[in-house]
Amino acid sequence: xxxxxVADSFTGSVNRVTLGATKDxxxxxxxxxxxxxxxxxxxxxxxxxxxxxxxxxxxxxxAKPQDWPDTLAEPYKDVxxxxxxxxxxxxxxxxxxxxxxxxxxxxxxxxxxxxxHAVKVTEEVLKAVGVPLVLWGCGNDExxxxxxxxxxxxxxxxxxxxxxxxxxxxxxxxxxxxxDGHNLITQAPLDINIAKQVxxxxxDMGFPLERIVTFQATGALGYGIEYAxxxxxxxxxxxxxxxxxxxxxxxxxxxxxxxRVKEAKLADAPGWGDVKNRGPxxxxxxAICLLQAGVDIIRMRHPRAVAIVRNFINQIWQ
Amino acid sequence: xPLTGLEIFKxxxxxxxxxxxxxxxxxxxxxxxQKRAKLEDCPDVSExxxxxxxxxxxxxxxxxVFGTGDNQLPVGQETVCFRHxxxxxxxxxxxxxxxxxLTGGDLKKRIEAINSLQFERVGxxxxxxxxxxxxxxxxxxxxxxxxATVKQSSDLALLLISESSQAIAAAAGKTKESVPLLASAKxxxxxxxxxxxxxxxxxxxxxxxxxxxxxxxxEKIKAEGADDIVLCLxxxxxxxxxYNLSQMRALALKKVFRPLGYPTISxxxxxxxxxxxxxxxxxxxxxxxxVVVDTVEPYAFLPMLTTIMNVFSDPQKPVQVEPKVYPIxxxxxxxxxxxxxxxxxxxxxxxxxxxxxxxxSYILVVDTEGTSVLTAYSGDKLNEKTVADAMAKQxxxxxxxxxxxxxxxxxxxxxxxxxxxxxxEVMVGPRECSMLPKYLHEVWKN
Numbered sequence: 089x090x091x092x093x094v095a096d097s098f099t100g101s102v103n104r105v106t107l108g109a110t111k112d113x114x115x116x117x118x119x120x121x122x123x124x125x126x127x128x129x130x131x132x133x134x135x136x137x138x139x140x141x142x143x144x145x146x147x148x149x150x151a152k153p154q155d156w157p158d159t160l161a162e163p164y165k166d167v168x169x170x171x172x173x174x175x176x177x178x179x180x181x182x183x184x185x186x187x188x189x190x191x192x193x194x195x196x197x198x199x200x201x202x203x204x205h206a207v208k209v210t211e212e213v214l215k216a217v218g219v220p221l222v223l224w225g226c227g228n229d230e231x232x233x234x235x236x237x238x239x240x241x242x243x244x245x246x247x248x249x250x251x252x253x254x255x256x257x258x259x260x261x262x263x264x265x266x267x268d269g270h271n272l273i274t275q276a277p278l279d280i281n282i283a284k285q286v287x288x289x290x291x292d293m294g295f296p297l298e299r300i301v302t303f304q305a306t307g308a309l310g311y312g313i314e315y316a317x318x319x320x321x322x323x324x325x326x327x328x329x330x331x332x333x334x335x336x337x338x339x340x341x342x343x344x345x346x347x348r349v350k351e352a353k354l355a356d357a358p359g360w361g362d363v364k365n366r367g368p369x370x371x372x373x374x375a376i377c378l379l380q381a382g383v384d385i386i387r388m389r390h391p392r393a394v395a396i397v398r399n400f401i402n403q404i405w406q
Numbered sequence: 407x408p409l410t411g412l413e414i415f416k417x418x419x420x421x422x423x424x425x426x427x428x429x430x431x432x433x434x435x436x437x438x439x440q441k442r443a444k445l446e447d448c449p450d451v452s453e454x455x456x457x458x459x460x461x462x463x464x465x466x467x468x469x470x471v472f473g474t475g476d477n478q479l480p481v482g483q484e485t486v487c488f489r490h491x492x493x494x495x496x497x498x499x500x501x502x503x504x505x506x507x508l509t510g511g512d513l514k515k516r517i518e519a520i521n522s523l524q525f526e527r528v529g530x531x532x533x534x535x536x537x538x539x540x541x542x543x544x545x546x547x548x549x550x551x552x553x554a555t556v557k558q559s560s561d562l563a564l565l566l567i568s569e570s571s572q573a574i575a576a577a578a579g580k581t582k583e584s585v586p587l588l589a590s591a592k593x594x595x596x597x598x599x600x601x602x603x604x605x606x607x608x609x610x611x612x613x614x615x616x617x618x619x620x621x622x623x624x625e626k627i628k629a630e631g632a633d634d635i636v637l638c639l640x641x642x643x644x645x646x647x648x649y650n651l652s653q654m655r656a657l658a659l660k661k662v663f664r665p666l667g668y669p670t671i672s673x674x675x676x677x678x679x680x681x682x683x684x685x686x687x688x689x690x691x692x693x694x695x696x697v698v699v700d701t702v703e704p705y706a707f708l709p710m711l712t713t714i715m716n717v718f719s720d721p722q723k724p725v726q727v728e729p730k731v732y733p734i735x736x737x738x739x740x741x742x743x744x745x746x747x748x749x750x751x752x753x754x755x756x757x758x759x760x761x762x763x764x765x766x767s768y769i770l771v772v773d774t775e776g777t778s779v780l781t782a783y784s785g786d787k788l789n790e791k792t793v794a795d796a797m798a799k800q801x802x803x804x805x806x807x808x809x810x811x812x813x814x815x816x817x818x819x820x821x822x823x824x825x826x827x828x829x830x831e832v833m834v835g836p837r838e839c840s841m842l843p844k845y846l847h848e849v850w851k852n
Contacts (some may be wrong), residue, residue, distance in 0.1 A: 089621040092663055094656040129487075131652035131692055135645070155762060155843075197844055310527065310712040311758075312751040314719050317691075318490040325488075348758055351527070351708060359525065361705025369680065373687045373709035377716075380691035392680070400684045403644045 096133055100330035102126040102384075103298045104140065105271055105337050107186065108220030109247035117246060118218030121185055123301075123384040124337035129324055130382045139337075141405035142379060144394055145186035145222050145387050146178040147343045150209045151193025151201060157353040159367040163391050171209045172216035179217045182391040183398070188222035189213050190344075194235050195226035203238040210239050214246065222249045222339075222385070224273070229257040237264040244268040249339075249385075251275065252303055255286050262290045273339060275303045278315045280322055280334075287333045301385065302336045308345040308352075309374040316340065320381035340378050343389030346371040372396035409462045411439035417455035418448065425449055466662045469496070470609045470634045470669050472587040473563025477535055481636070481695040482669030487655055490721050496669075497718040498690045500710055501536035501565055501698040503675065506543045506552035513552060517559045519702045525711060528754065529728070532711035534562065536587075538698045539577065541568030546576050553577035557584050565589060565698065571598040582606040587696075589613070589671070590638055593623055600630035609634035611671055615641065617650060617657075621665035636696065637670045644685055647672060651693045669695035679703040687713045724776035725750040731800045732757065735766030742767045742850050743802060744812035744835060745793060747774040747782050756839045763843035765850070768805060772796040779814045790820055790827040797828060812850070814839075 104125040109115025126139035152169040153161070167174040171189065178184040191206055193199040213221065223239050225232035237260060240250055250265050251273025258274075265272045274290055276283035283302055291297055304320065307313045326334035346352055352370040355363045371393035375386050379401070388394050415435035426447040428434040437443035438459075445451060445459055469483035479499050486492045502520045504513070517537065524533035537556050541549040550573070553566055557580070564586035566577045574588050589611035591599030596612075603610035612627055612635050614620040624635050639650045651670060657663040672694040674685045682699045683706035689697050690713045697710075719725055726748045734757060746756045748771045760767050772792055774782035782788035797803075797811075809830045813821065815837035825832050836845050 089618055089625070089665065091617055091621055091657060091666075092661045094653060094660060129652075131648045132656075135649065197841055307751065309709055310716065311754050314489070314716040314721070315751070317717070318488070318721060321488050322490055348762075349754075350758060350761065351712070359522075359704060360708055361703060365679075365703070365705040366708065369683060369705050369709055372680070372684055373713065376684050376687045377691055377713055380688055396680045396684050399681065400644075400688065404648065406645065 096128060096328075098128060098328035100328050100332075100335055102139060102324065102327045102337055103300075103335050105249075105299060105301055107222075107247060107249050107271060109245060109269075113247070115246045116214065116218070117220055119185070119220070120247075121220055126324065126327075126382065128328065129321070130380055138405065139382070139384060142384050142386060142401055143185050144375075144397060144401075145188040145339075145385055146182060146184040146394060147188050147190050147387055147389050148174045148178065148213065149193065150189065150191045150206060151199045153192065154198075157347060157363075157367060159353070159364050160347050160390055172212035175213045175217045179219055182394055184219060184394075186220050186222060186385070187213060187217055188224055188387050190224045191226050191235065191239070193226075194231055195228050196231055197228075198226070203235045206235045206239050207242045210242050214243060220248065221246065222251075222273075222387070223270075224251055225261075229254075233257070233260045236261050240264045240268045240270060243270070247271065249273060249301055251301075253286060253290060255282050255289065258286060258289050259293065262293050262295050266293070266295050271299045271301060273301050273303050274336075276305065278305045278307070278312075278319055280304075280319055280326075283319075283323070284331075284333050287336065291333070297332060297336070300336045301339050302334075303339050303341070306340040306342060306345045306378070308342075308349045309370060309377060310351060311345070311349050313374060313377055317377060317381040320378065320383055324382040337384035338382065339385040339387065340375075340383045341387045342371060342375045342378065343387050346374040347389060368392040368396070376400055409439065409459070411436040414438050414459065417451075417458060419450045419452075421450065423450065465667075467658050467667050467669065468634070470636055472565075472585050472609050473536065474584055475561060477561055477563040478585075479535055479563050484655070484693075484695075485659065487652075487659060489717060493720040493722070494718045496695065497714045498694060499535045499563070499696045500686070500707070500714070501538045501563075501696060502534055502702060503538045503540050503567075503698060503700045504552065504556055505540050506545070506549045508552070509548075513555055514559060516702070517556055521560050521562065523702065523704060523707050525704075525708055527708070527712065528750065530715065532708075532715060534707065536563040536565055536696070536698075538565035538567050538589075541570065541573050544570075546570065546573045549573040550576035550580050553586070554580040557581045563587070565696075569595070571595050571602060574599065575602045578602055578606045578608060582608060585609075587611065587636060589636075591623065591627055593619060593626075596623055596626045597630060600627045600632040603627075603632040603634075604630065609636060611636045611638050612668075613638040613640050615639075617654060617666070621663070624665045624668065635668045637666065637668050638672070639670075644688070648688060648692050651689070655693045671696040671698065673698045675700040679706040682706060683710055686710045690714055691717055726776040727753045727771055729771045729773035729796060731802065731805065732769045732771065733766075734760045734769060735764065737766035737768050739805070739807040741765075741806065742812055742846060743770060743806050743810070744768070745770040745772050745796070746814060747772055747777060747779055747788060749774065749776050749778045749782075752778045756842070759839045759842040760846070763846045765843075765846040767846065768802070770796055770800060770802060779816050783817050783820070788817065788820075790823040793820075793824055794827040797830075812845075
């Protein structure tokens with residue numbers, strides 16, 4: 089039976105962003121990754137319209153995490169206080185294509201470590217692994233403005249993805265990321281209008297739109313994922329509709345969000361299954377749900393969750 | 407797709423006889439288009455026009471119901487492709503397989519394991535809703551016997567899965583009071599299967615290898631008089647399944663292509679529990695009305711069922727928690743008391759951070775009509791009066807001996823008025839609740 093055509097009249101597409109610079113382009117990375125490029129919604133149109141294969145960025149913390157549940161800390165127990173070895177383990181044993189160096193330790197309410205520490209850790213990780221890096225601040229504006237420019241400088245020319253900049257704190261990091269040749273993460277609190285606004289602000293400072301990746305904030309499965317899900321779908325539709333200020337690839341923070349919730353870490357939960365399985369499963373399914381809405385880079389933590397999600401991605405992006 | 411007034415007008419007698427109460431046929435057509443009049447009011451309308459108008463009024467995706475009692479399950483009747491446009495209507499049903507090779511104690515054990523896949527999370531009951539009896543044995547008798555046993559030992563809705571029309575007929579005969587979903591009619595068995603479905607008054611799965619074949623198949627089944635159809639695309643890999651589900655959804659809803667205007671079913675039987683849960687979550691998000699899995703590991707079901715809960719939630723209505731006092735850990739009369747709003751996202755974030763602190767505490771949830779702290783404050787739903795009322799209503803005076811209330815850092819500005827309204831000492835907590843553990847340890851304890 090003849091079936092009607094579903095012709096989508098999309099005029100726009102998601103930008104392609106490449107992370108990492110090899111020797112030829114002035115860096116020391118041994119590999120690069122390219123994300124974005126979708127010309128339709130997830131599974132919409134033909135397979136050729138799909139985005140580049142989404143990538144998983146495995147988290148490495150600059151200082152030993154204090155509050156990780158046992159299930160999560162277990163696979164890293166010998167490297168948790170050595171970011172270089174930790175990154176190496178992620179790449180060599182767990183196949184990480186990107187490392188996200190998360191500077192939790194600089195937060196004034198945590199270890200309150202200084203810029204010299206952050207610079208040293210960045211150097212260590214750059215030396216330890218050849219994959220592209222994401223460099224992610226602690227979330228405290230003042231401290232990030234002090235530390236992240238120094239981190240940016242030491243990684244100059246490596247074409248990292250650095251962030252995050254927000255509506256009310258974007259100038260310092262945007263300027264330095266531009267000067268050091270990095271890509272930039274713009275962050276919004278689950279609000280599509282603010283997301284667009286931050287992109288406009290960064291662009292007004294001369295930052296090229298095609299080097300921005302958006303972070304819309306992430307909710308874990310069961311804890312607001314539906315808001316993140318719908319915002320990602322709307323962002324994709326806006327990009328396809330030709331809105332240049334929304335045509336960026338998207339990054340999400342699944343690792344941190346999913347390991348915060350009860351379902352992932354409560355050991356004493358009769359009928360819910362062993363917490364050793366539940367934790368990785370919660371992280372994996374949070375990532376998989378967001379993949380259905382359209383995300384390009386997924387920050388993750390547990391190797392088993394990474395393996396499940398990678399397997400899923402490989403089945404779709406063959 | 408609904409017809410416009412002009413399209414309806416073309417189907418009317420155009421006599422302007424006024425018997426319907428309207429001055430002209432055109433006026434009547436306009437009223438019909440807006441559903442303010444009924445077609446029966448026109449005594450002269452032709453049978454053909456009646457049929458056309460009735461067909462146009464049907465939803466683009468049919469609702470199909472199977473099961474009985476608490477597990478009478480409606481699937482389908484979706485209207486949009488994206489949940490931000492409108493709430494998705496009928497939540498995905500999760501079913502689990504039972505092989506008819508199992509007998510006696512093994513069969514009972516498997517059914518029992520599936521029956522117990524029920525969960526309570528955030529005050530809501532979630533669970534597996536259906537059992538799929540698989541004709542793995544190839545035997546008609548074994549299949550019918552297994553179906554009868556499942557019917558007896560479980561309240562869950564039934565799916566009968568066999569390629570053989572004899573097996574389906576035998577099993578349906580023993581279970582038809584439970585309105586099982588029969589699966590599957592293929593192009594070469596469409597006639598017999600449709601007949602069985604019609605005789606037993608059960609919905610039927612149509613299974614084919616391409617969208618074109620499936621469209622032909624549903625028309626054939628419909629012509630046999632079976633209207634309640636569920637679509638199953640028989641493609642082996644996950645990528646093709648997901649792309650096809652999206653295409654079928656678009657064809658049904660955007661093109662109003664009737665041969666595909668039905669709910670869908672997917673089978674996830676390969677891989678371990680991890681892989682099955684992963685695939686199922688993808689299929690739930692992207693338009694599978696029923697997902698049948700093989701695993702019975704509880705840890706795999708909790709995320710699948712939560713995905714359904716989240717994806718099918720109403721995007722217009724914030725999810726709320728009941729306004730009351732929630733004890734975290736085992737608090738006593740000296741434990742801290744703090745308040746937050748009844749927007750579920752706000753509450754559960756606070757709850758998780760308080761849990762993380764391991765400081766036993768009370769969280770008082772103030773009814774702010776499901777808005778977050780800042781939104782509620784700007785909308786005047788969170789002020790000294792609503793907080794004081796909530797404190798009085800929940801009798802917090804009897805809960806703790808101290809008279810100290812921790813308030814969210816974002817509404818520090820209401821401290822003065824709140825102290826006046828309650829005579830309690832107000833302690834301003836952190837702005838971000840991720841800082842609560844530190845606050846409870848360092849500020850509260852001193």
